[in-house]
Amino acid sequence: PNIGNSDEKFLPVLTYDQLNLIDWTAVLGQSSTIMVMALMSIIILLLDTSGVEIIIDKDLDPNRELKAAGLANIVNGFGSGILCIQAAGGTAFTHKLGGTRFVMVLAYGAMVAGVIFVGPSPIAYVPTLMLGGLLMYVGIGFLMSWVWNARKKLPLKDFAVVCGILLVVAVYGLLEGVAVGVILAILLFVHSYSQLSVIKTSMTGSEHVSNIDRNQKDTKYLDQHGDEMHIFVLQGFLFFGTASRLLEDIRELLDNPERSAIRYLILDFHRVDAMDTSAAISFAKLLQVCTKSGIKLILTGCSPEIIDRLKNLPQEPTSPKPEFFDGLDEGVAWSGDNILLDFAGNTENNNPTNLLYQLLGNKKASSVISSRFEKLSIPAGESLFRQGDPGDALYLILEGSISIVLDLPDGQILHLRTMRTGAILGEMALYTGAVRSASALVNEDCQLFRLDQNSYQILNKKNPIEAGYLHTFIVRLMSERLGRANREIMALSR
Missing domain, CATH: 3.30.750.24 (STAS domain)
Incomplete structure (x- = not known):
């Protein structure tokens, strides 16, 4: 059937009887091709949307463009039309002619509607030279902007991809060109990303x-x-x-x-x-x-x-x-x-004098200081001290291990360090008197020696020379920890 006064069957509309003549099995057999075309159309639409944004210098909503294309294809399908998407070329053509207002959209739509309902005959009255000139103007503009001028801006590999897409589009068609472009872009991405070090x-x-x-x-x-x-x-x-x-x-x-x-x-x-x-x-x-x-x-x-x-x-x-x-x-x-x-x-020795001698390097100082220690036994699962407790003692681990953890405001526990046999913890409390900044949890049954604040003060008064060895060790311990931290920071910054 025809629509309008034209004798040409420009818009053939399928009737119910003609629908019964369709081999739906054959259509179903082409479902994979139809899905590929739909996917390629979405890719083309997204690429065209990006191109239009550059042309008109305005941000577009991809979701809105996809919805518009979907609605247009639904309506077009009822009229036996072909697959359609927004045309970047038409937008560029209109924009180059200065059509930046909505009236141009109405005029463009009116011309399309006229062709649909009247037929293509009126197009014959438009001079071919004018249509060809306009198409050449837009086409040459695209080639100059996106090919010729881009040769100085794009890396050689990217420019080769652009030229390859252009060649495939010119020889085979737009869909084939987009497909080749996507494949080349993926291969280029894989090659470039594989050159990066993980x-x-x-x-x-x-x-x-x-x-x-x-x-x-x-x-x-x-x-x-x-x-x-x-x-x-x-x-x-x-x-x-x-x-x-x-x-x-x-x-x-x-x-x-x-x-x-x-x-x-x-x-x-x-x-x-x-x-x-x-x-x-x-x-x-x-x-x-x-x-x-x-x-x-x-x-x-x-x-x-x-x-x-x-x-x-x-x-x-x-x-x-x-x-x-x-x-x-x-x-x-x-x-x-x-x-x-x-x-x-690395053999363990639970004698505090021997452990202190390894730390201090002086037998007399080790013997004097160890006499001030109090021996403790704490079972696994208990806490040696909690975050916020008064810092009133130093501890030397003779046997076992202790975890230093931080209680976070959200209730989580952050593990900081694990202290093993021969390690000293809580030493800063003897100098600052501040509250504990973290908690000490016993991982396994521990044997410890404790030097509290009172014994520490007596040691300083009665045995200042021997106490000096302890001060020297604490300073050396903090310096070594700082040195290791600095080395790690240097390694991480490389």
């Missing part, structure tokens, strides 16, 4: 110590052998490109003859957003490299999804598996404990 921080065990306080000899030994442990803090998204780059960086580190022999390689994942299956191949290769080099691979801060992928790495059944820990400090502490197994000086 290593946020690289440091040795000497630069990042765990949150465990040990006795002085163990701490000194770990400082001297910290290069046997190397830590990589990872970030971003791990896929085959970035994982391969990570493997190359690790191999370069291991092949460096100037580096000390690495025994423990720690990869921290707490800043990693996600990891796909393709990255697992690179980690399987990394595990092989570590096994051949006698290096223990330690993975910390992994999400459950990443743990599932890394636990199922393809490897020989007899090959050593990586160790998993919830946090970086736990992995560093475990590595430090294993390094200390080679150290004969």
Whole structure:
């Protein structure tokens, strides 16, 4: 049937009888193609919307544009029309002619409606030269703005993508050009992103110590052998490109003859957003490299999804598996404990005089000061002191371990440090008299020696020389802690 007075069937409208003639099975067989066209149309619409924003120098609402396109296609479908979306070319054409008011929209719509209901015959009265000239004007303007002028602004790879899209559009069509453009953009993104390093921080065990306080000899030994442990803090998204780059960086580190022999390689994942299956191949290769080099691979801060992928790495059944820990400090502490197994000086001694002699370096001072200590036994699960309690004593751990935690305003508990045999805690309270800034919770049955404020004052009055050794040790202890903190800050700032 025809609409209007034209003899041409410009707008064929399907009748109910004609709908019965449609092979709906064939239409259903093309459902995948229809979905692809719909998806490509959405992509084209979003790209056109961005282009229109640049042309008219105004922000547009993508949701509004999508709703308008959807409504137009629903109405168009009832009229047997083809797929339609907003046209950036038409908008650019109207804008270049100075049509910035709503009246131009009405005029444009009236012309389209006239063609639909009257037919295309009136178009024959418009000079072909004028239409061709207008199209050439707009087309050449686009080529000059987005191709010729862009050659100086875009990187060579991006400019090559633009030229490739233009060539495909000219030869095959708009949809094909958009599809090729999306594919090229994805490939370019993958290549560019794979060149970025996912290593946020690289440091040795000497630069990042765990949150465990040990006795002085163990701490000194770990400082001297910290290069046997190397830590990589990872970030971003791990896929085959970035994982391969990570493997190359690790191999370069291991092949460096100037580096000390690495025994423990720690990869921290707490800043990693996600990891796909393709990255697992690179980690399987990394595990092989570590096994051949006698290096223990330690993975910390992994999400459950990443743990599932890394636990199922393809490897020989007899090959050593990586160790998993919830946090970086736990992995560093475990590595430090294993390094200390080679150290004969880490034997425990619950004699306070011997422990103080290791700390102070003077037998007489150690004997005098130890006589001022009070011995305590505290079972696991109890608290040595709570945050906000008066700071009235110093403690020396003879056996067991204690966690220093911070009670946050929201009720959460933040773990700060773990103190082990030979460590001293609460020392600042003897100098400042301030309340406890954190709580001390006993992890396992502890044997401690306590030096309270009163005994400390008596020590200063009656044995000032011996007390001086204690003051010197406290100053040295604080300086060493500050030095380790500075080294870690320097490592994190690289």
